[in-house]
Structure formats: C-alpha cells, structure tokens
Amino acid sequence: MRNVTRTIRSGGINLEDKLAVYGALSAVNGRAHKFTLTATDVTAIAARATKRLDRAGLPLAMRKGITVSYTPPGPAARAYGNMAAATKITLEYKATGWRLMAAERVYVGPCQKEQFHLQVTGAVAAEISRRAVVDLHISEKSAPCVAAAKEVANG
Numbered sequence: 001m002r003n004v005t006r007t008i009r010s011g012g013i014n015l016e017d018k019l020a021v022y023g024a025l026s027a028v029n030g031r032a033h034k035f036t037l038t039a040t041d042v043t044a045i046a047a048r049a050t051k052r053l054d055r056a057g058l059p060l061a062m063r064k065g066i067t068v069s070y071t072p073p074g075p076a077a078r079a080y081g082n083m084a085a086a087t088k089i090t091l092e093y094k095a096t097g098w099r100l101m102a103a104e105r106v107y108v109g110p111c112q113k114e115q116f117h118l119q120v121t122g123a124v125a126a127e128i129s130r131r132a133v134v135d136l137h138i139s140e141k142s143a144p145c146v147a148a149a150k151e152v153a154n155g
Helices: 018-029 039-055 122-133 145-154
Strands: 067-071 084-094 097-108 115-119
Touching (some): 018 039, 039 067, 039 084
Antiparallel strands (some): 067 084, 067 115
16 A cells, blocks of 8 residues: 655645646545545635634634645444545645645545644644633632633733
8 A cells, every 4th residue: 555645836726726626636546436535525624624713713814824634534334444545635724725735645444533633833823822712701719720811811
C-alpha cells in the first residue's frame, strides 16, 4: 500500500475552481470511490470550518493561515478486515477564502472515526478564548480562578 500525494501549486487551488479540485482529487483517488472525497465534499468541509469559526466569533481578518485537515471515517463494519483507501485533504484560509493545499491517499481502518482538525495560531486561539468569555460577569466570590479568567477576558 503506497500513499499518493497530489502536488498542488504553491498557492493552493481555489475551491470555486471545481475542475481543478476534481483533477487533484481524481489523481489521488485513482479507481477508489468509497471513503474518498469529491469536490462537493471539500466545499462542505470548508463550510463546516467556516461555520465553526463564525460560532467562535473570529473576524475574517484573523482567519488567514488557519488550516483544516480532514480524513473521512473508515468502514462501519468490523467485519471489514482490511484497511480502506481514503482521501485526506488539507485546506488553508487565504485572503480570498479556503484553498485546497494538499490531497493524499491514506488508509483508514474499520470503525475509525473521521478526523477533522482545525489548526490555529496562538494569537488566534487567545482571541477565540477572549471572545468566549467577554460577556461573562465573574462573581467575586469565586476562588483563585477569578484572576485568571479576568486576565483571559481582558487579553
């Protein structure tokens, strides 16, 4: 079993260019059709990541450089004795939106869960944390956690 990685131009592929996304995925997927991703799946994964960042209240200006890696789940049946070929993708948020940066063939085992990882910088993580507690009013009766929570809230 060999891994196949599709070489993608340095700036990535704009997700609106469905033909280029399809070509990159086809080169990686080969003849496999189960547990692989399509251009529609890639767009849905980008939308899922965007929704998650929107829920965190992260402004568009801070999203540049955030990456998402995704691997679909493995076969549901334990009786599926072998590893299955799947497609792993990496997306990166650029000034114009999400771009496909890498696509590779990986192998997933039976009952393996999907892997959806959103990677942010320390500054972005701190901003998300700050926004999460900005509307909380902390009781002075709380223990030593009050000082730490106020420090996070004040940035």
